Amino acid sequence: MTELTRRAALAGVAATTLMPLAAATPVRAAAPLADKQNASFYRYNVGTHQITVVCDGVATINLSDNYATGATKEEIGKVFVEHHLPADKVTHSFSPVVVNTGPKLVVIDTGLGPDQFTQSKGRTGQFHANLAAANIDRNAVDTVIISHFHGDHINGLLAAESKPAFANAEIMVPAAEWKFWMDDGEMSKGMGNPILENNFKNIRRVFDALGRKVTPYEAGKELAPGITSLASPGHTPGHTSFIVASGSDKVLVQVDITAGAAFLFVKHPEWNLASDVDKPLAVQTRRKLYDMAIAEKMPIQAFHAAFPGLVRVEKDGSGYRWIPAIWNASL
Template identity: 30%
Template structure:
C-alpha cells in the first residue's frame, strides 16, 4: 500500500515491538502501552516544584502531565525464552479498568513479533506491582503463560500477596495492589522459584536485590559475549527527573528513602561499568546508556536495530 498526499491521513501505526542482538542472545522489546500518571508534582511529591518544572521544560516535556512507557523485554538465550515482567494485563476488572483501554497490549505485540505466550519458559519479575505482574492471568484466572515458571523475590511475594496487609485507610488503588498480586500469582504457586541476591536464573542472567521501590525489587544483569545489559524494572521511572535528581521520591515507592539510596548506588555502578540499560518506563524501547552529568546523569538512547549485520 502506498501513501500519497491527501486530506485523509493514514491512521495505521507501527508495530509495538523491536528486536536487537545482545551477544549470542536475541532480545525483543514489546510495549504494553502508556501509563498516564497525571501531574508530575503529585507523582514526585518531595521534588522542588520550580526545579521539577524547569527540568521538564528544558527537556521539551509537558509540566502538567506525565506518561510512562511499559517496555517488556524478552530474551532468547538459545536454550530458554525469558519474559521480564508482564505489563498490566488484560483483566477487565483490574488491568484495563485501572489503567485504560490503551494498555494491556503486551501479548498482542508479542504475537506481532512472532512470539506466542505458550513459548515462554520463564517469567522473571522485577517486582509484583500492577504494571509488572498483572499480566499473568486472564479474566478467568487462567495462566496466560501455561508453560512458564515464575522467578521472583520471596520478599515481594510475601508482602504483596498477603491480603492481611491491606489497611482500611488505604486507597482502593493501593488495596488493588494486593488483590491483583494475589490473583495473578496464585495460579502459579507450584512453579514459583524464589530468587536470591546474586543468583543466576539461567547461565548469563543474574539477579540483584534492589529493595526500596518494593520490598523485594530485583534487577537482572544479562551478559553474553562480553556485553552486559541491565534490566532494571522500576529502579528509575523517568529519563530526566530521576536521572538528574536520583534522590527524589516517586509516589508509589514502598520506602522512598531506601529506593533513592538504592537508585544512587546502582546508577553509579551501571555508569562506571558502561553497561547498557533496558529501562521499563523510559521512552520506547527504553534501551540506552548513562553518562554522568554533575550530580545526575544524562540518558543516551541506543539506536533501534533495523537490520542484522
C-alpha cells in the same frame, strides 16, 4: 507550405480544445489517515543472546500534587518543560523484555494486562498483542521472571478471563517480594494507604488466579542461562534488577530503579516516586546501580524509558542523564 501551416494550426486548435478536459481531470485523493500505530517491538543481540523489547503501551495522565516526594509540583513541571513536555502532564512508557538464550525463552515482566488494554482503548496493555506480532508464542515461553509486584509488571501474567497467559512457563518471583506482599499482617498494616492497599489486593487477585504456583528466587543467582538477579530494593521490598550477559557483552535490565516518568528521577535521583516503599533505600539503590553501570560501561534496558528504552547513563551534576542508543534497523 500553406497546407503544412494549416495542419499545424488545426492541430493547435485541437490541443487547445482538449486542455480544459485535462485540467478538469481530478487528482488522486490523499490516503486516509491511519487509526493505529505499528506493532512495537525492537531486537538487539547481547553476545549470543537476543533481546526483544516489547512495548506494552504509553499512558499520559495529569500531574498530581503528590507525584514525587522531595520536589514541588512546580519543580517537577520545570523539568518537564526542559524536556519539551507539558508542565502539567506525566507520560509513562512500559516496555517488558524477552530474552532468547538459545536453550530458554525468558520473559522479564509482563505489562499491564488485557483488562487494561480494554479500559485504555488499546493505549496500554499491548504486551500480548505485540508478542504475537514479534512471532513470539506465549505457549513457547519457558520462564517468566518477575522483578516486583506492581501491576504494570504482573498483570500480564493473566490473559482474558483470568486465565494463565504463559501456560507452560515457570513463574519466578523474588523471595523477599513474595514474603512481604503475601503476608497477611503486612497487608493489614497497609490498609488505609490507597497505594499499598490497592497493591496488596491486586497481587492476591493475580497470584490466586495462578493458584500461587510460583518459584521464589534469591538475589545474586543465575535464574536462566546468562540472566542473573541483582538486588535493587527500595521501590518495593524485594525489587530486583537483572544482568543479561553472554561472552563479554552484558546489559543491565534496571526495571524500576527509576520509574514513572523515569527520566525525572535520573536527573534528580534524590527525588522519589510516591509509590517507592522505602524512599531513602530507593535513592541509595538508584545511585549504586547507576554508578556501577557507568564504571563498567554497561548499557541499560530501562522499563519506563521511552521505547525501546535502551540507554547509556552518565553523570550530570549531582544527578545523571540517559543517552539513548542509536536505533539499529538490522541485527
